Amino acid sequence: MSTVKAASPLSPPSRLRRRVDPVKIASFITLVITTFLMLLPLFFMVSTSLKSKREMLKFPPTFLPESWAWSNYTDIFETLQFGTLYKNSLIIAGFSVFGTLLSSALVAYGFARYRGRGNNFWFILLLSTMMLPYPAIMIPQFVLFSKMQWIDTFLPLIVPAFFGSAYNIFLLRQFFSTLPEELFDAGRIDGCGELRMWRTIALPLSAPALATVAIFAFIYSWNDLLTPVLYLSSSDKFTLPVGMASLTSSRFRIPPWHLLMVASVLAMVPIVTLFAIAQKQFVEGIVLTGIK
Amino acid sequence: MYLFISPWLIGFLIFALYPILSSLYYSFTDYDIIHPPKFIGLANYTEMFHNELFWRSVKVTLRYTFISVPVQLLLGLGFALLLHQTIPWRGFFRTAMYFPSMVSGVAMSLLWYWIFNPQIGLFNYMLSWFGIHGPAWLMNPDTALYALIIMSFWTAGSGMILFLAGLQGVPASLIEAANLDGAGRFRIFLNITLPMISPVLLFQLIMGLIDSFQVFTQAFVMTQGGPNYSTWFYVYNLYTSAFKEYRAGYSSALAWILLIVVMLFTAVIMKLSNRYVHYEGGSRR
Numbered sequence: 001m002s003t004v005k006a007a008s009p010l011s012p013p014s015r016l017r018r019r020v021d022p023v024k025i026a027s028f029i030t031l032v033i034t035t036f037l038m039l040l041p042l043f044f045m046v047s048t049s050l051k052s053k054r055e056m057l058k059f060p061p062t063f064l065p066e067s068w069a070w071s072n073y074t075d076i077f078e079t080l081q082f083g084t085l086y087k088n089s090l091i092i093a094g095f096s097v098f099g100t101l102l103s104s105a106l107v108a109y110g111f112a113r114y115r116g117r118g119n120n121f122w123f124i125l126l127l128s129t130m131m132l133p134y135p136a137i138m139i140p141q142f143v144l145f146s147k148m149q150w151i152d153t154f155l156p157l158i159v160p161a162f163f164g165s166a167y168n169i170f171l172l173r174q175f176f177s178t179l180p181e182e183l184f185d186a187g188r189i190d191g192c193g194e195l196r197m198w199r200t201i202a203l204p205l206s207a208p209a210l211a212t213v214a215i216f217a218f219i220y221s222w223n224d225l226l227t228p229v230l231y232l233s234s235s236d237k238f239t240l241p242v243g244m245a246s247l248t249s250s251r252f253r254i255p256p257w258h259l260l261m262v263a264s265v266l267a268m269v270p271i272v273t274l275f276a277i278a279q280k281q282f283v284e285g286i287v288l289t290g291i292k
Numbered sequence: 293m294y295l296f297i298s299p300w301l302i303g304f305l306i307f308a309l310y311p312i313l314s315s316l317y318y319s320f321t322d323y324d325i326i327h328p329p330k331f332i333g334l335a336n337y338t339e340m341f342h343n344e345l346f347w348r349s350v351k352v353t354l355r356y357t358f359i360s361v362p363v364q365l366l367l368g369l370g371f372a373l374l375l376h377q378t379i380p381w382r383g384f385f386r387t388a389m390y391f392p393s394m395v396s397g398v399a400m401s402l403l404w405y406w407i408f409n410p411q412i413g414l415f416n417y418m419l420s421w422f423g424i425h426g427p428a429w430l431m432n433p434d435t436a437l438y439a440l441i442i443m444s445f446w447t448a449g450s451g452m453i454l455f456l457a458g459l460q461g462v463p464a465s466l467i468e469a470a471n472l473d474g475a476g477r478f479r480i481f482l483n484i485t486l487p488m489i490s491p492v493l494l495f496q497l498i499m500g501l502i503d504s505f506q507v508f509t510q511a512f513v514m515t516q517g518g519p520n521y522s523t524w525f526y527v528y529n530l531y532t533s534a535f536k537e538y539r540a541g542y543s544s545a546l547a548w549i550l551l552i553v554v555m556l557f558t559a560v561i562m563k564l565s566n567r568y569v570h571y572e573g574g575s576r577r
Contacts, residue, residue, distance in 0.1 A: 031371075038391070038392055041404070045395075060420075134506065135530050137307070138311075139325075140315045143314075164303055166300075219396070226508050255406075261402070264395065
């Protein structure tokens with residue numbers, strides 16, 4: 001009796017036997033090669049950042065540093081006021097994220113919860129501002145901010161975020177639209193005002209979407225070069241990108257590649273950290289808000 | 293409702309509508325930002341069309357766009373298709389492909405500035421494995437723009453994430469049904485997958501074009517528009533005229549041409565895509 005049982009795993013019907021799919025093997029090999037190519041620059045970024053001044057000029061480049069120059073990572077804070085750059089960028093990005101979240105969530109809620117004639121008009125207008133290239137408006141903005149005496153302050157880099165950004169409003173609106181109406185009906189019966197429903201019902205349910213927007217806003221502010229180049233003139237107010245861009249300038253006869261790579265690695269740290277923390281919510285947020 | 297959208301409405305008026313209109317006005321003036329603008333009619337526009345650097349910047353930007361955007365889209369879609377299958381280490385591959393997109397901006401420009409270094413850079417070293425003697429990428433007017441195009445492929449992973457999200461939205465039942473009907477992989481891709489993800493494709497095409505028309509960082513950090521103006525991107529040209537030569541009026545004219553071109557491209561693509569792009573529920577919105 002038990003023989004029947006023992007025999008079955010040995011003889012699966014050949015039709016169902018798992019065949020190795022040639023397409024999958026080809027895909028796997030392609031992925032290995034492309035991933036290698038994609039990661040190689042990053043690998044060299046980190047490895048060069050740990051090389052000595054002499055070794056960075058070697059050709060062919062050494063894969064791993066011969067002697068690990070960890071001191072590069074402290075040197076950069078002394079020679080290039082890297083700490084100040086970092087702090088400035090963090091302050092600006094922090095306020096920008098806060099401003100974007102607050103105003104975009106508010107505006108998106110307004111667009112998601114009210115469906116009327118005027119609403120549609122404003123929403124299309126909002127979408128069309130996504131196509132508006134920043135360079136097209138940068139000169140009058142510059143004139144405006146210089147009249148307000150905001151040049152060489154962080155204000156031009158922070159204040160606009162508090163008025164919402166089209167892309168993020170669009171994402172959040174898509175998300176808010178998926179929240180079931182019954183929730184808000186229940187809130188209304190309990191006597192909630194709209195602002196309270198926004199705060200107590202819509203926002204808590206939107207963590208993935210809000211995390212996505214926060215990440216977008218942070219990356220945007222953290223990487224922006226053009227705006228701070230326009231508005232910041234004294235070097236103790238520079239953001240990270242502006243300070244780093246000045247590293248390639250003629251100050252050095254030979255670019256200090258090892259220090260440039262240290263700067264690049266350090267500039268990446270906050271973004272990678274953010275992703276590591278919020279990755280799950282981020283991917284979920286992209287799927288849920290249906291960027292399409 | 294207006295209470296909720298008021299932050300954006302106010303922002304729109306101050307940071308979009310007012311600047312656009314005043315930039316239109318400035319474009320008809322001689323303006324150095326310090327002294328009040330002087331009306332000069334269409335002079336900026338006529339000068340622009342006779343200006344060699346303007347045409348150079350248009351050519352550079354279009355060449356960059358027409359190569360880099362389609363290839364980036366194809367790469368992103370290709371990676372997404374590969375990773376949409378059940379494949380070992382899928383999570384690792386996905387993260388690894390996306391990783392370069394986190395290094396955007398100046399850090400990426402610095403890194404590739406080193407990679408393209410003819411003496412000690414990684415790129416020519418790798419080419420030498422295959423017996424190729426690489427050019428002095430960024431210092432050679434014939435190759436500098438192509439170097440920047442190659443660099444742009446490195447961030448195809450950001451598009452991949454969006455395509456992956458799109459692929460997840462393709463109903464498995466449709467694919468199973470087609471499978472039962474005996475459709476091959478390629479047919480399924482062409483007749484089901486592609487139409488279903490076409491909105492993602494359209495979105496990325498338009499956003500890719502708009503971004504690509506505005507390339508600035510690479511030119512600012514890596515090449516300063518050189519050598520011999522071979523990477524003289526449109527927005528770099530616009531920035532230089534306004535903030536190096538203090539010709540804000542002329543620069544505003546450049547800005548308006550950019551705006552018109554972006555609107556034209558978007559309108560044409562939307563119009564053409566109406567026939568091909570599939571939206572769930574049959575109609576848009």
